[in-house]
Amino acid sequence: MPERKPQMVNCPQCSMAVAWEEANPFRPFCSERCRLIDLGQWASESYRIPSEKGEGTHNPESPEERGRGN
Numbered sequence: 001m002p003e004r005k006p007q008m009v010n011c012p013q014c015s016m017a018v019a020w021e022e023a024n025p026f027r028p029f030c031s032e033r034c035r036l037i038d039l040g041q042w043a044s045e046s047y048r049i050p051s052e053k054g055e056g057t058h059n060p061e062s063p064e065e066r067g068r069g070n
Helices: 032-043
Strands: 007-010 017-020
Touching: none
Parallel strands: none
Antiparallel strands: 007 017
């Protein structure tokens, strides 16, 4: 049986073509470096998942909230 070529994907960080296969422990990234850069961007909140209510700008310490219920 002929060997199948692995599917190729682009690294989400650097866009380098990388084989999507079990032999790549960093998939979908091309390397540990790109994986760690991406993790750091999530940790520093460079990436955000939008909520249904908008940007999540509710601030209970806003001037409008301070004047309520006192």
